[in-house]
Amino acid sequence: MRIESCYKLREIAGETIIVNQGGDVDMTRIISLNESAVLLYRKLSGGEFSLDDAAQVLVEAYGIDAERATADAAVWVAALKDCKVISD
Numbered sequence: 001m002r003i004e005s006c007y008k009l010r011e012i013a014g015e016t017i018i019v020n021q022g023g024d025v026d027m028t029r030i031i032s033l034n035e036s037a038v039l040l041y042r043k044l045s046g047g048e049f050s051l052d053d054a055a056q057v058l059v060e061a062y063g064i065d066a067e068r069a070t071a072d073a074a075v076w077v078a079a080l081k082d083c084k085v086i087s088d
Contacts, residue, residue, distance in 0.1 A: 001077070003045040007085050009038065018085055031083055036062070040076055051077060 006022040016038045018031040033041065036058065043057045054073035059066055080086040 001050070001081075001086050001088050002048050003041065003080070003086055004084070009033070009041060018083075029083070031080075031085065036072070037076055040073070 006020055007018050008021055010017055010019050016033045018033065018041070039061055040054055040057055044054060051070065051073055054077060055066060055069040058064060058069040058072055062069075064072075077086055
């Protein structure tokens with residue numbers, strides 16, 4: 001899977017959000033990210049990645065076990081797939 005290249009991170013008023021810089025833009029939907037979601041986005045954007053790759057980022061950054069990291073990464077992937085930010 002990969003993060004679609006038309007989406008970029010922006011910091012506005014102390015919040016990190018994802019903005020669509022091309023195509024049809026739905027301004028009624030704002031995607032705000034927490035610290036770990038921003039970390040995953042920054043580490044994994046620009047190339048192909050797997051759920052295991054995302055989980056490994058969390059293990060290395062936070063020292064959590066692989067099972068919890070995989071579950072957390074799966075939630076992140078599902079949320080961004082739902083918003084069409086991540087594609088297979």
